[in-house]
Amino acid sequence: MESIAVDDCLGRITAEPVFAFRSSPSYNAAAMDGIAIRFADLSEANEASPIRLLKRQYLPVNTGNSIPQGFNAVVMIEDVHQVTESEVELHMPATPWQHVRTIGEDLVATELILPEGHKIRPIDQGAMLSTGITEIKVQRPPMAHVIPTGSELIQPDQAPEAGNIIEFNSRILAGYLKEWGARATRGLPVVDDQDELKLAIKTAAEKNDIVILNAGASAGTKDYSAKVLAEIGEVIVHGVAIKPGKPVILAIVENTPVIGLPGYPVSALLTMRLFVQEMISGFSGNASPQPQMVEAVLSRPLHSSMGVDQFVRITLGKVGKNLMATPSGKGAGSVMSLVRADALLNIPAGSEGIGAGEKIEVEMLRSQNEIDATLVFIGSHDNILDLLANQLHKQRPVIRISSAHVGSMGGIMAIRRGEAHIAGCHLLDESTGEYNVSFIKRFLKEIPLQLINLCYRQQGLIVAKGNPKKITGFRDLACNGHIFINRQNGAGTRLLTDKILKEEDIDPGTILGYDHEEYTHMSVAASVANGSVDAGLGILAAANALDLDFVPVAEERYDLVVPISFLREKKMNIMLELIRTNTDFHENIITLGGYNLRDCGKIMYEQ
């Protein structure tokens, strides 16, 4: 524990109970503006025969003033009739101590103000100060130290070369350690050298209450955390049945717990939550925060990894009456999947999986209000969506767009399952040449909805700057060793690709990379930008963003599917109004290039 001024103790945890030092108030105080009197003087007062008091019988008081010895009640100024400067008339009797805050009314000296182990709020500071307590004993927060390990680590301000990894995990881990109540520090990365690692761990263990090692806990050729820990301390656990996070290490060095976390940020954070958060609460004598659980409906089936406790990142959406939970399919290396996650689902070891439509309990990572104010967008990706999300958040900070990019058909199926408020799609019906409507009639025929245009946009082959391989169309990709990158099944862009291949009578088998699928325009463009592929079909905005060349292939229509039932919701109205009327938003889109807004916001079809 340590002593601290009450003025500086906000958010700290009491190390011993706090008892009132003086009584509050410490004297009998007027609770109203008026006059102090002796109640006995007024015992006969009434409307018919008021009583007059002379100057020595009363004393004007303001709220908070002391009631001098002898006086024992206050009459409110509203009930006092000033007859002359030195005489008042009163029409009612008074009760003893009326409108007086008697000594100790709020707190009596020696009374308990705060128990031990209480997290101090501003009002608690006020209560302590009001009784004259200016210094208290609080828990010293546990000292936690994070050691990043690996020769491949560089600092965020260094430009990464192939094989380098930016050292950001320690910042995430230290940030949460602080939020949980620890005093967290970070070390510089330790290179892959067993002696240096030993030295770093021993030094940290001597000076801290908890040491976090990240990473080196896995099975790679340079993962020798466990070996090193066994040599300088005791390894208690190596490997736990959880996913992600399996290779976690729990060890003791110099009587200090050392926790070896996996390297992937999602795995590292989830395992730290499991094994370290409780430990910090224990050190600081505070109740460990209880997870905020909420009931939701799982939108698609989840298989369990038998034998391990599985943690699944979840997107939540209040879609109609239901809180729908959609699992994120991203790997443990995806920081953004955690930035976007609204909740976590634990599938316990031994579970046989969870079916679509089943009720589940998930741990919320955002507040219920935030979730309620979130528009769930599922469907095809377009760069406009980032602009829309930002513009909306700027205008109405409370409204958020959560978007999952799973292609046009994925969006339509999400509307059918009640997972999403809006689906974005650009599905071309080859037989009619029309966009989206026939797919809606086929897959969403039971659902009253509006199809609202967002934009028309150019699709084309994204190729390297200067188009060094002189690609002019799909024909140039067939049988010539150029590597293509495809979009996933169900994506509108995939339909367009297949339509063109069919029209031009090109066998997909002759296109190298046809089987390698990406999920967004931007990832297609990124693959071209780094030279791992030569071309991919996508939108101009994606090519522009990464300074690539673009070979136009077609203009396509991109619409939003919105069930009628959600049109009544305020958040939806605000978004639609923004799309239809916000000129900043429109100008930003035009600046991206490749877009036409001639029907933006127009209802293209209704059922």
Added chain:
Amino acid sequence: MESIAVDDCLGRITAEPVFAFRSSPSYNAAAMDGIAIRFADLSEANEASPIRLLKRQYLPVNTGNSIPQGFNAVVMIEDVHQVTESEVELHMPATPWQHVRTIGEDLVATELILPEGHKIRPIDQGAMLSTGITEIKVQRPPMAHVIPTGSELIQPDQAPEAGNIIEFNSRILAGYLKEWGARATRGLPVVDDQDELKLAIKTAAEKNDIVILNAGASAGTKDYSAKVLAEIGEVIVHGVAIKPGKPVILAIVENTPVIGLPGYPVSALLTMRLFVQEMISGFSGNASPQPQMVEAVLSRPLHSSMGVDQFVRITLGKVGKNLMATPSGKGAGSVMSLVRADALLNIPAGSEGIGAGEKIEVEMLRSQNEIDATLVFIGSHDNILDLLANQLHKQRPVIRISSAHVGSMGGIMAIRRGEAHIAGCHLLDESTGEYNVSFIKRFLKEIPLQLINLCYRQQGLIVAKGNPKKITGFRDLACNGHIFINRQNGAGTRLLTDKILKEEDIDPGTILGYDHEEYTHMSVAASVANGSVDAGLGILAAANALDLDFVPVAEERYDLVVPISFLREKKMNIMLELIRTNTDFHENIITLGGYNLRDCGKIMYEQ
């Protein structure tokens, strides 16, 4: 807005959208430990005819390593059969880019990471750093300044004389301003001088975004905030229809909003929540936090003050299935009433009041988990309860005791209304000489319960140190000008008082102060300690705590009433085990003096 290092931006609000600077990963990276290969080399591989690769055809990789140009898939180490040092055998074909994190898989350069107006979490810092962003623009928090006013104000480390008020309001107000996102500063108290006040306000208004004036907004002779504000700026509102908090002032000085708050801490804080919290959210571009509402059942009727919006402090208790809401009866000067409050109820102007048993929506001031883990104690006050609350909190920080001291009968009625888990009572039945049982049979006959003894304790007249008035019993108080202080109707101590008066044939009308009621032993003792009364009936512990003398009158039994249905709850079990077995707790009680624990924890009666 201001620029800030991403490493230091935890909890700040983005001032503009943050887009990825580089793609993450910025190269194709191994997602597993294993070997990098060309997938085409394995197209014919199967169990029957495995394929061997020579050293130049594969490259050992650890997770995170770069996949060099030419290679386009990774085979996990578990599936690699090392034949010789330079040759491996593989039994399965590979798919393109399997176990590879392709460039931009997590974040593509230019992709939106965070919208404008987002409060930054550690995971957000990680996402920004992972793409090489090390500095961002964040909102400059609004500067708020609190000016305490009043010549009567002293600092908390000064000993208050009669009429002095400890200046703690500004600390409470500045604390909440900080929690809401402002940079809050406090000024020294300004004395009651109009010129000094003008100077302080003008100086603060020039340097800050919001100025809080506390107090001087009321009708007292020295309350000239409104006058001063009108002279140096514009008063927009003076007085709003809310309770507490009516005399609030909203003014503009030097283009800066100045808010004059009432002097009572509860009024000041509630009005600041209403008028300033939203303002700070507006300044910082953050969504204003939504109040966490919860449905509860009102335990006793509340009358409305017609024409004003009323805010009532509420104690919540999860008693059985119901969340019971009990209004606190304390005045706006009681800081402790806010320390103890679990929720706030708003009774809108125009409401005709709310009946007992009605469902209400209240704003939670604690988490649902904290409420669920709270034992609601209502009944007679005993100092042991503070020790119990502290010992329990120390042992199990998650369990809290919320106690309301309303006398023994109040406790019994609270059990009947389902408001409380436990009632503490010491009700003497004059006809049988037995404690508590006849009252239970009469008022709680439908409820299966246990009556569990907590202690026996001495009751006596608490008198000044040295007993200067030589008081030996109630007989000495009658008709001799000594001032008595009574306990409220329903209190066990009041029953004892009335029984003794009856036995000794003393007319209550002859005892001065018989009508002045206090609600706890400690407040009775405090009144004796400060000389405003000469004697009051109470327990030895209260007299000892304030170094007073004690004239014993009787030993009485103090029991806990616990409905059987709550005996199954874990929190109740933990508390009862503590009472029965914790020797520290017992020793602390004995140290107080005047207690006997011969039946502590024993079941005295069951129905």
